[in-house]
Amino acid sequence: MPSEQWTHPEPGDGPAAIAAQPSPEQVIAGLRATSEGGAELTQLLTPEGQRVPSTQFDPYVADVDDETLRNLYRDMVLVRRADREANAMQRQGQLGIWVPLLGQEAAQVGSGRALQPRDMAFPSYREHGVAYTRGVDLRDLIGIFRCTDHSGWDYQAHGFHPYTIVIGNQVLNATGYAMGQKFEGKVGDDDGEATICYFGDGATSQGDVHEGFVWGAVYDAPLVFFCQNNQWAISEPTERQSRLPLYQRARGYGFPGIRVDGNDVLACLAVTRWALEQCRHGNGPVLIEAFTYRMDAHTTTDDPTRYRLSDELEEWKLKDPIERVRAHLARGGGAEPEFFDQVQAEADEFAAQLREHTFTMPEPPPERIFSNVYAESSPLLEQQRAEYLSYLDGFAPEESLAGSSIRNRGEH
Incomplete structure (x- = not known):
């Protein structure tokens, strides 16, 4: 009986090694592929803001003009400004804890804007940007972290479930919901429904996530598994959890997996639209690995300087999701300097309103x-x-x- 094969990191990298005897070069390549984008990274905007054509995904952003890009830029700036304000308020004792999303704005805004009103999103605890795109008032969200609410919004009206603190548990919830969509005949055409579930790279080591993969595949559930690989599961890097890129795990469950540049809002929008389309038409689940980076701590109780180098942080600053859209708009004449000043002023006012709300929240009885x-x-x-x-x-x-x-x- 032939030995089980060890999957090599990227297609076309040569013959696979057997499970018991991978070569040192293959092991190194596998580890490198978990911490670099690799050849399979889908990207439509480079870090310098240059447009990269894609035969497969350009049709999914054919409607994106300069105005749409300006709106996506505005979304990311407002979400980042609110995140920074909430982080500061936690340091001032106004919030019990905060979970920063700094650096992950493109993954969340791009995927969130791909959803239709009839879709449902299941977040973990960091998806403030997705909440914003689903119309959730961040002032309602802040009560979770001030410890006065579990969730302050109508999740059915917004298509956005309450936050889930238990790592990976939302994947089971999302899988069950998507199975219900399939059983009720809400898939099969362009007007079908779909579900998206967000989790981090650390959650991929949880049994709940794998159970969700199995059930979603078996029942062809209309479910997009959206993994935000921000490189660090608290203090453990991705290569400590996987020998191969996370998106390739989908092969073992029998559904497609794709890796997208999580700092490219245009690519995240296109890839998520494509994945949702697959789900709506009854083709079963899709795994998206949004390859991004957590620029801040895991939460405000964490000190990232204890486990990662500053050089790594500086390298990822050059891939900032907001700056690449700004560069693209400025270079192509899609926005004048006054636009960027206006957005920043709007973001400051947005943060001031969030702060005022937080400081004046009544004590619940x-x-x-x-x-x-x-x-x-x-x-x-x-x-x-x-x-x-x-x-x-x-x-x-x-x-x-x-x-x-x-x-x-x-x-x-």
């Missing part, structure tokens, strides 16, 4: 924790609520900030 636990209340829940509030009323206001004074203030 203690009974809030019993609200919306179930679709309908129950005698047991009402009993627990009454007992808890009675317990709080037993404290004098000066003895406990959780006393009845807080509850009464929250009711007015």
Whole structure:
């Protein structure tokens, strides 16, 4: 019986080694392919802002003119400015934690703008840019990180589910939802529905993600698995988790995988539109690996200087997703200097509104924790609520900030 083959990093790189005996050169090539874009990287805008033609993907951005690019640029600038403001507010004690998206704006805005209103998105906890493209007010989102809300938006109306903190769990939720779309006959043509699920490179080591891959493939679920490979699963690099590029894992489950430049908003838009089209027509799931970089900490509790070099950060600054669109617009006459100044002013006002909202958010009353636990209340829940509030009323206001004074203030 022939030995199992070890998949080489890129198609056309020569014969594959057997699983037990990869050559040193093949191992090195495999590790390098997990930390560099590689030959299979789909890119439509270079870091210098030059347009790269693509026979396969140009049709999916044929409607993108200078105005559309200006809007995409505006989206990314506003999202980044809000992210930086929230990061600062956490440092000032206004938020319990913040999960930065700095550097991943193109992956999120490009893929988010590819979605149709009838589609559904399942995020992890870093998809602030996707939330913005789905019409979620970031002021509603901020309550999660101020620890006053689980989610402050109507997820059905926006087609954007609540954030998921448990790593990879949203993949199972998304797979089940997409299977439901298939069972209800909502796929098969251009008007079909599709689901997209976001997760990071670290989540690909979780069993939930692999279970989602299996079930999505078996049932031809209309689901785009969107992996934002930002190179670091907290403090562990991607090469510690995979011998080959993440997008190639799709082969083992029987559906297409593609690697896109996650810092190229135009490519992310095109590739996600293509993947969603595949799903809408009933062709089953697609895995997109958006090859990008987390420019900040994993969260505000993390210190990235302890595990990565500054040289790496400086290298990725040259691939900034916002600057390449700015360069393209400026070089081609798609925007005047006044436009960029206007967008920056708008972003500053956007951040100021977010800050004002955060600083003036009311303290929720203690009974809030019993609200919306179930679709309908129950005698047991009402009993627990009454007992808890009675317990709080037993404290004098000066003895406990959780006393009845807080509850009464929250009711007015």
